[in-house]
Amino acid sequence: MSYLLKSANLKKLFFSMSVLILFLLLPAFIIPFAPEKVSDFYYREITYSKVAKDLIGNSKDATLINMFEYVANNLHTYKNSKLVDRNSFIDLVRGVGWCDQQAFLLMHLLNKSGVSKTRLRDVQGHTYSEVRVANKWVVVDPYSSLIFLDNDGQYLGIEDLKNSNIDDFMGIIKASLKSSKPLSFSNNYQNIFIENEVRWKNGIGPEFIEYRSYNLFRRLFEVYGAYAFSVFGDKYYYWLQDQYLESDRIKTISDQGSKWIRNYSDTNDNAFRLFYKARNYILANRVESAVNSYKLIIKEFPNSYWAKESKYNLAILYYKDENYLPSKVLLLDLLLNYKRKNNHTVIDTNRDDINDLVTYYLGLISLEEGYIKKAKEYFLMSEYKYSPIELYKIDIFDGKMK
Numbered sequence: 334m335s336y337l338l339k340s341a342n343l344k345k346l347f348f349s350m351s352v353l354i355l356f357l358l359l360p361a362f363i364i365p366f367a368p369e370k371v372s373d374f375y376y377r378e379i380t381y382s383k384v385a386k387d388l389i390g391n392s393k394d395a396t397l398i399n400m401f402e403y404v405a406n407n408l409h410t411y412k413n414s415k416l417v418d419r420n421s422f423i424d425l426v427r428g429v430g431w432c433d434q435q436a437f438l439l440m441h442l443l444n445k446s447g448v449s450k451t452r453l454r455d456v457q458g459h460t461y462s463e464v465r466v467a468n469k470w471v472v473v474d475p476y477s478s479l480i481f482l483d484n485d486g487q488y489l490g491i492e493d494l495k496n497s498n499i500d501d502f503m504g505i506i507k508a509s510l511k512s513s514k515p516l517s518f519s520n521n522y523q524n525i526f527i528e529n530e531v532r533w534k535n536g537i538g539p540e541f542i543e544y545r546s547y548n549l550f551r552r553l554f555e556v557y558g559a560y561a562f563s564v565f566g567d568k569y570y571y572w573l574q575d576q577y578l579e580s581d582r583i584k585t586i587s588d589q590g591s592k593w594i595r596n597y598s599d600t601n602d603n604a605f606r607l608f609y610k611a612r613n614y615i616l617a618n619r620v621e622s623a624v625n626s627y628k629l630i631i632k633e634f635p636n637s638y639w640a641k642e643s644k645y646n647l648a649i650l651y652y653k654d655e656n657y658l659p660s661k662v663l664l665l666d667l668l669l670n671y672k673r674k675n676n677h678t679v680i681d682t683n684r685d686d687i688n689d690l691v692t693y694y695l696g697l698i699s700l701e702e703g704y705i706k707k708a709k710e711y712f713l714m715s716e717y718k719y720s721p722i723e724l725y726k727i728d729i730f731d732g733k734m735k
Contacts, residue, residue, distance in 0.1 A: 361561035361569065364554070365576045374551065376577045377422040378558045380616055383570050384425070385445035386562075387618060393448070397464065397473065400442045404475035408435050413595045413686035426612045427593060432476040436462035439475050440541040445559070453538035454491065455529040463490070472526070478718055479522065494526050567617075574617055578610050590638055597638070604634035608642060615646075624650060641667065645687055649694065657698050664691050664698075689717040696723060 364375050388399040408430035416431060417423055421438040424430040430438060433453070439462050440451040450465035454472075461474035471488035472481050481489035528536040538544060547555065562570060577583065588605040590597040611626035627643040627650075634640050644663045651660035668691065696711030700723070709727055712720040 358561075358564070360557065361565065364557075365573055369580075369582055371554070372577070372580070373582070375554050375558050376573060377420065378555045379562050379570055379573060380422060380425075380613075381441050382445045382559055382562045383567070384616055385442045388442065389446055396446055397443070397448070397466075398480075400439055400446070401473055401475055401480060404430075404435050404439045404442070405478045408438065408475070409690065410476075411686040415593055415595055417593060425616055426609065428612070429593070430476075432460045432474075435475045436460055439473065444541055449540070449542055451541045453544065455532055455536035455538070456491070456526045457524065457529055459525055459529075481522075491526050491528075494522065570617060571619065574613060574619075578613060583609065594638070599638040601634055601637040601639060604630050604637040604639040607634075608639040611643070611646070615650075620650060620654075645691065652694055652698065655701075657701055661695065661698050664695050667691050689715045689720070693717040693720050693723075696720070 365372050367375070384403075385400070388396065388403055390396040390399050407428060408424060409428060410431055411429060414427075414429045417427070417429075418434065421434070421441045424434045424438055436453055440453075443449075443451055443464065448464065452463050452470070453460055454463045454470075459476075461472060461476065461479075463470040464473045465471075466488050469488070469490055471490045472479065472494070474480070481494060483489060483493075530536060532538065583606065586602075586606060586609065588600045588602045589609075590600060590605065607626050607630045611623045611630075614620070614623035614626065624647065627647040630637070630643040631640050631647070644667055648660045648663035648667075651657070651663070667687075692711045692715040696708045696715065699705075699708035699711060705727060709724065712724045712727075
């Protein structure tokens with residue numbers, strides 16, 4: 334009798350556990366087919382988790398630097414781009430963001446890695462992110478690529494900048510002094526990192542969790558999405574992404590060019606949908622899928638705006654893969670002509686809003702090819718924030734060679 338009772342109890346326990354497991358896991362495969370408002374939010378949240386996971390370092394400091402560099406290097410402010418302040422996911426897809434958007438994206442990614450003590454800080458004409466490190470709020474500013482460190486490698490906050498005599502932080506300030514614009518953003522920090530009280534007292538914004546204002550349902554979906562991703566991993570995310578990109582919403586999405594870009598008139602829904610997919614693939618590190626999409630756009634819609642965007646994005650992927658020749662071919666294809674003016678080479682492009690980045694990468698490729706003089710010419714043409722650093726390195730190199 335005792336044996337039968339124990340057996341019955343075990344069956345009940347097994348049944349209860351099965352129901353519980355089903356209850357915990359089944360929603361992961363139902364939510365992606367929920368109404369658009371729910372499924373889109375769920376996909377965005379897990380996308381942040383995926384991007385953050387790929388940036389996790391072997392220490393908290395390494396993770397912070399990885400995420401700082403990711404935002405600083407992947408979001409840009411183009412001359413022809415409109416401000417679309419909807420959410421960080423759109424910023425990631427566009428690869429476009431001003432100081433507010435870059436700071437908020439960084440806080441999103443840090444939160445996904447377990448760092449929730451972050452906030453926005455307003456200063457003179459600028460917004461940056463502050464992160465709580467070792468019981469201190471420190472400057473982590475992806476827009477201007479600035480993290481301030483003292484000679485002992487300790488992070489600095491805004492108060493430290495007021496009192497510090499240190500004149501070299503992370504290299505970028507000293508390098509920018511070498512550029513043709515001595516009062517560029519980086520080396521003019523003492524006149525910029527002064528509190529601006531337009532939004533908040535002393536420019537101090539609410540902490541990230543409070544500022545984003547998720548309601549209870551969003552919070553539940555966020556927590557469940559993180560749980561599902563931790564259980565099922567990348568394969569689950571790839572499946573989720575495929576469902577999202579093959580949904581009716583994406584199949585019928587219209588060209589967003591008029592909302593994203595000034596004076597846009599080259600509407601092409603099919604080219605845009607492929608480009609939108611390619612950008613999503615990049616967020617998941619599905620490089621081969623992104624490359625195939627970019628190539629298809631260039632082949633099928635060669636005269637579209639998104640073909641030009643695809644050439645640039647494809648060139649960057651080739652560059653990162655150290656495949657310099659096809660990268661160079663694509664970048665040079667974006668240049669219409671060369672002309673001489675005041676003894677300097679000026680390049681006109683059919684995407685003049687990315688001219689600074691095109692010439693920057695052509696400079697990097699020239700360095701890899703050993704053409705130092707040509708690299709310097711390209712960097713001098715570029716106003717991209719890292720070009721002065723490369724020029725500074727070349728000056729240092731030339732000085733050592735002499």
